[in-house]
Structure formats: C-alpha cells, structure tokens
Amino acid sequence: MFNLTTPMTPPPTAPLSDLDRLLTLLAFYGDQKAVSARLAEVYSAVETANQIIGTGDQLKAQIASDRAAMEAEIEQERAALKADQSAFVSDCAARDKTITARAAATDQLNADAQAARDEALKITEDLKLRLARVKEAAAA
DSSP states (O other), X not given: OOOSSSOOOOOOOOXXXXXXXXXXXXXXXXXXXXXXXXXXXXXXXXXXXXXHHHHHHHHHXXXXXXXXXXXXXXXXXXXXXXXXXXXXXXXXXXXXXXXXXXXXXHHHHHHHHHHHHHHHHHHHHHXXXXXXXXXXXXXX
C-alpha cells in the first residue's frame, strides 16, 4: 500500500569514495564529447543567468523610476492639498470676519431700533398728555 502523506524520495545512494570520484572524473575528462556537452551546458546556464540578471536589473531600474514618479506625484498632491487647505482656512477666516461684522451690525441695528422704539413710546406718551390737556382745555 502507498502512503500518500509522505513524499516519494529516491532510495539513498551509497557515498562515493575518493578513488571512485577520481575514476569518474578521469572517465569524464577522457570523453571529449561529454566534456564539450557539459561545457556547452555550463555556458548556456551562464548566459541564461546573465539574461536573468539583466532583466532583474532592468526591473530594479523600472521600480526605482516608478517609485520616484510615485513619490513626486505624492508630493504634488500634498502641495495641492496644502494649498487647498490654506485657501479653505483663509476663506473660513474671511467668512468668520464677515459673520462677526454682520453680527455687530445686527446688534447695532437692534440697539438703534430699541432706542427708536423707546423714543416713539416717549413721543406717544407726550402726545397722549397733550391730547388730554387739549381735551381738558376744550371741556373747560
């Protein structure tokens, strides 16, 4: 029965002795086709690695360029927001000043109206007294 939870691994190989390694290496170097094929594989791997490194360098440069553009855009947006906020604060201050001036004018108008009302009441009382005197004088 197969155990599906453990990975399938090849059976362990016996370690090579130093003599076996030397003999394998000598046999390898004795076969010129195998050496040429292996060198071609190594050169191909080096070329592929250089291409990957070049692509990585290009990507790093593009990322740096994009990051710089993004930071410049963020700074522009911050400056625009700061300018908008400054304009908003100055507009609010101007409106507050206008409101304060209108409130003061309203208070002054209310005071003038109250004074005019008091004056009108005095005049009305004076006229009533005069009318009463005229009626008294006419009746007498």
